[in-house]
Amino acid sequence: MEALDTFRQETRAWLEENCPPSMRTPMPEEETVWGGRNAKFPNPDAKLWLDRMAERGWTAPTWPKEYGGGGLTKEENLVLQQELRRIKARPALSSFGLWMLGPALLEFANEEQKKEHLPKIVRGEIRWCQGYSEPGAGSDLAGLQTKCEDKGDHYLVNGQKIWTSYADKADWIFCLVRTDPTTKHDGISFLLFDMMSPGVEVRPITMISGASPFCETFFTDVKVPKKNLVGELNKGWTIAKRLLQHEREMISGMGLGGVGAGGGIGSLEQVAKDYFGEVDGRIASPSLRDHITRQKMDSKAFALTMQRSAEEAKAGQGPGAASSIFKYYGTELNKRRYELLLELMGTKALGWEGDGFDDGEINVTRSWLRSKGNSIEGGTSEVQLNVVSKRVLGLPD
Amino acid sequence: MSSRNASSACPTRPARIETNPAQDKARGSHMLKQQESRDEMALVLTEEQQLLRDTATQFFQERLPIANLRKLRDTKDATGFDRVAWKEMADLGFAGIMISEKYGGTDFGPVGLGLVLEQAGRTLAASPLVSTVLLCGSAVQLAGNATQRQDILSAIAAGDRVMALAIEEGPHHNPARIATKAVADGNSYRLTGSKTFVLDGHVADQLIVVARTAGEETDRSGITLFLVDPKSEGVKVTRTLMVDSRNAANIEFRNVAIPSSAVLGSVDGGNDVLEQVLDIARIGLSAEMLGIVQQTFDTTLAYLKERKQFGKVIGSFQALQHRMAALFAEIELCRSVVLDALSAIEDRRNDVPQIASIAKARLSEIATLMTNEGLQMHGGMGMTDQFDVGLYMKRARVAAASFGDANFHRERYAALEGY
Numbered sequence: 001m002e003a004l005d006t007f008r009q010e011t012r013a014w015l016e017e018n019c020p021p022s023m024r025t026p027m028p029e030e031e032t033v034w035g036g037r038n039a040k041f042p043n044p045d046a047k048l049w050l051d052r053m054a055e056r057g058w059t060a061p062t063w064p065k066e067y068g069g070g071g072l073t074k075e076e077n078l079v080l081q082q083e084l085r086r087i088k089a090r091p092a093l094s095s096f097g098l099w100m101l102g103p104a105l106l107e108f109a110n111e112e113q114k115k116e117h118l119p120k121i122v123r124g125e126i127r128w129c130q131g132y133s134e135p136g137a138g139s140d141l142a143g144l145q146t147k148c149e150d151k152g153d154h155y156l157v158n159g160q161k162i163w164t165s166y167a168d169k170a171d172w173i174f175c176l177v178r179t180d181p182t183t184k185h186d187g188i189s190f191l192l193f194d195m196m197s198p199g200v201e202v203r204p205i206t207m208i209s210g211a212s213p214f215c216e217t218f219f220t221d222v223k224v225p226k227k228n229l230v231g232e233l234n235k236g237w238t239i240a241k242r243l244l245q246h247e248r249e250m251i252s253g254m255g256l257g258g259v260g261a262g263g264g265i266g267s268l269e270q271v272a273k274d275y276f277g278e279v280d281g282r283i284a285s286p287s288l289r290d291h292i293t294r295q296k297m298d299s300k301a302f303a304l305t306m307q308r309s310a311e312e313a314k315a316g317q318g319p320g321a322a323s324s325i326f327k328y329y330g331t332e333l334n335k336r337r338y339e340l341l342l343e344l345m346g347t348k349a350l351g352w353e354g355d356g357f358d359d360g361e362i363n364v365t366r367s368w369l370r371s372k373g374n375s376i377e378g379g380t381s382e383v384q385l386n387v388v389s390k391r392v393l394g395l396p397d
Numbered sequence: 398m399s400s401r402n403a404s405s406a407c408p409t410r411p412a413r414i415e416t417n418p419a420q421d422k423a424r425g426s427h428m429l430k431q432q433e434s435r436d437e438m439a440l441v442l443t444e445e446q447q448l449l450r451d452t453a454t455q456f457f458q459e460r461l462p463i464a465n466l467r468k469l470r471d472t473k474d475a476t477g478f479d480r481v482a483w484k485e486m487a488d489l490g491f492a493g494i495m496i497s498e499k500y501g502g503t504d505f506g507p508v509g510l511g512l513v514l515e516q517a518g519r520t521l522a523a524s525p526l527v528s529t530v531l532l533c534g535s536a537v538q539l540a541g542n543a544t545q546r547q548d549i550l551s552a553i554a555a556g557d558r559v560m561a562l563a564i565e566e567g568p569h570h571n572p573a574r575i576a577t578k579a580v581a582d583g584n585s586y587r588l589t590g591s592k593t594f595v596l597d598g599h600v601a602d603q604l605i606v607v608a609r610t611a612g613e614e615t616d617r618s619g620i621t622l623f624l625v626d627p628k629s630e631g632v633k634v635t636r637t638l639m640v641d642s643r644n645a646a647n648i649e650f651r652n653v654a655i656p657s658s659a660v661l662g663s664v665d666g667g668n669d670v671l672e673q674v675l676d677i678a679r680i681g682l683s684a685e686m687l688g689i690v691q692q693t694f695d696t697t698l699a700y701l702k703e704r705k706q707f708g709k710v711i712g713s714f715q716a717l718q719h720r721m722a723a724l725f726a727e728i729e730l731c732r733s734v735v736l737d738a739l740s741a742i743e744d745r746r747n748d749v750p751q752i753a754s755i756a757k758a759r760l761s762e763i764a765t766l767m768t769n770e771g772l773q774m775h776g777g778m779g780m781t782d783q784f785d786v787g788l789y790m791k792r793a794r795v796a797a798a799s800f801g802d803a804n805f806h807r808e809r810y811a812a813l814e815g816y
Contacts, residue, residue, distance in 0.1 A: 269811075269814070269815075269816035272816070273816065281815065281816075282811075282812075282816060283811075283816050289811050289816065290807055290808075290811075292811070292816070293807040293808075293810050293811050294807065296810075296814075297755045297758060297759060297807070297810065298730070298759075300734070300755055301730040301731075301733060301734045301755065301759055302730060304440065304730075304733035304734055304736075304737050305729055305730050305732075305733040307440060307733070308440035308441070308732075308733045308736065311439075311440050311441045312440075312441055315441045321725075321729070322729045322732075322733075325722075325725065325726035325729055328722075328723075328726060329726050329730070382719070384722075385718070385719045385722040385723065386715075386718070386719075386722075388722035388725055388726070389715075389718035389719065389721060389722045390718075392722075392725065393698060393718075393721055393722065393725060394702070395698075395701065395702070395712040395713065395717075395718050395721065396702070396709075396710060396712060396713045397713060
């Protein structure tokens with residue numbers, strides 16, 4: 001306990017000295033620091049903040065020091081996160097490397113691969129993207145067909161990926177490839193390669209929200225060194241599933257209407273009062289009021305369930321069956337929230353761009369469109385319900 | 398499922414109950430300490446609470462299985478619950494679970510009571526837990542003077558007194574509208590009015606009547622609670638048979654003389670106490686509904702794995718699988734809300750009214766949904782009296798309507814939150 005108190009004091013002092021004041025302000029989404037060879041920083045402070053945090057390994061606080069991480073215990077990391085929240089510090093670095101690939105490498109990669117890739121993720125030098133879905137392999141991900149042939153001293157990759165997030169901005173890709181076409185799950189391998197390799201082509205996809213965060217990615221005779229295979233040949237599905245878990249956990253949190261939900265437009269009841277009107281301090285429409293209450297009550301119930309699950313895990317009772325519903329419920333809740341915002345704001349939430357709408361309103365429109373993907377990406381709601389039916393409820397095929 | 402339940406015997410009390418933690422006074426102080434350190438883990442049960450839950454589970458399944466409710470119904474039992482079993486529940490400490498040891502209670506707290514109610518909900522056990530313990534016990538605990546507490550709380554804890562709260566005056570819960578009047582008459586009051594849906598009102602040894610002593614029909618102030626002997630002159634009790642085979646009564650008061658010593662709490666200031674009491678009852682009923690929902694889900698799931706059509710078990714059809722998975726999600730949320738609401742009472746949090754309304758609204762809706770879905774998935778058999786799912790549906794509706802349905806509680810929540 002005492003050691004933890006000392007750690008807190010030291011951490012607080014270090015943050016006080018090293019976190020630039022401009023990095024203690026709310027961060028608009030477009031100022032997110034993703035790192036990479038062509039890293040963009042909104043200002044010099046953001047780069048300074050990343051360099052200082054990376055120096056300590058605090059962009060990946062719990063990773064071992066030998067791979068550039070902070071080497072902190074879970075308890076110390078909790079303290080660090082609390083102290084970062086206390087001063088409202090911006091995340092120094094956001095990346096799929098930190099959130100998804102890193103934990104998988106720590107678990108499945110060989111020593112050489114860890115030493116090669118982890119420190120660059122910590123320092124934000126290499127930006128990663130995820131090559132999972134294919135045109136013919138969406139919900140049925142294990143049906144993927146991107147071909148990977150053993151050519152003696154290298155692998156040769158041919159095929160196509162889709163919904164590759166930020167492939168146009170990424171330096172490297174972690175990719176699921178087919179190394180045995182005669183079987184399904186047991187013929188998939190987990191491969192890493194440089195997006196600059198000859199034969200890699202990327203085309204951004206314009207989404208209904210107008211943004212292009214996803215890409216189509218084509219591989220034509222891409223040569224990949226054999227040392228870039230993670231884990232055993234044909235054992236990639238195990239790694240893939242573990243990564244999907246991380247991804248689903250990330251997406252679940254959206255249902256809580258926290259950061260970014262509604263683009264800082266305010267609470268639902270305030271939006272209703274502002275855009276619909278009030279009578280004697282109450283929302284003028286009983287019907288809208290009721291919709292808002294349903295949303296608020298369900299959000300509270302969902303938040304309590306995530307809290308209960310975390311407490312159960314802490315009490316050593318395992319993650320519990322409740323966690324199996326998070327992805328499904330959280331994303332459906334988030335979609336409902338945006339539909340409700342549209343009802344509350346009327347035509348003010350139906351603008352596309354230009355005059356007549358402020359940034360917050362446009363953000364609601366665009367976020368509403370974006371939210372539709374929540375229940376599709378990372379395993380559709382239907383796939384999630386299948387998982388609950390079979391694994392939790394034990395219902396047969 | 399009904400055949401299994403109907404054939405289960407009712408053995409005498411199992412040996413394990415002798416070590417019931419709720420009865421073990423020596424461990425009482427230890428339990429309180431445990432609860433104090435629970436701030437960070439309010440949604441996980443302590444070991445003692447898990448033991449209590451297991452004891453309750455065993456008691457209700459063996460002593461008050463659903464066959465017990467069927468028997469009371471089919472024999473048109475005059476009491477409407479099993480008095481011997483109620484006495485046993487008192488011996489186990491269930492009746493005194495919210496009452497301090499000073500008055501013979503076990504003081505295990507709201508979370509403990511919630512666990513007992515959930516298990517009672519699973520077997521549709523008929524008992525005066527809601528009327529006597531949740532409503533009247535809480536009212537006396539909160540508002541009673543020393544004499545009233547000593548007399549009433551010890552009698553409740555011992556299982557010697559059944560009580561009923563007479564509040565409702567119309568088909569919808571509306572504590573803000575009280576027309577029953579009590580007029581001061583020298584050193585006493587004269588009570589006139591009619592009450593409906595008084596739970597266990599036909600067998601209550603003592604009533605708590607909500608009456609207006611000042612103000613207009615919809616005023617929040619001017620409400621007073623009275624302890625009334627149902628045998629008093631001018632009181633007319635009519636039993637009403639409800640769809641859930643539980644008990645309620647219509648009660649008329651005609652110029653009933655009540656001594657001023659029978660006032661519970663302060664004159665004209667009864668509303669504050671009433672709101673707290675009602676919130677405890679709403680949360681307790683939510684716990685009971687959680688048991689109803691969970692049991693209906695479990696038996697429906699078992700049926701889906703048994704029943705065959707088109708040459709396969711119907712649980713293999715995705716149309717049913719997805720509905721069950723979605724219900725599973727809703728029930729997980731129900732459980733979190735009920736646990737948090739019970740903790741809120743225990744920790745005297747200031748958001749008890751809000752979380753009570755969230756719990757009662759959610760559980761009322763999901764209990765309705767789950768029993769409807771359960772019945773549909775049982776097909777024609779679900780429509781028969783022989784199968785239990787219909788009984789759960791009936792009880793779910795009465796519990797949902799008690800002390801505010803989902804509509805009432807959404808309205809109330811919005812008002813509490815100022816929108």
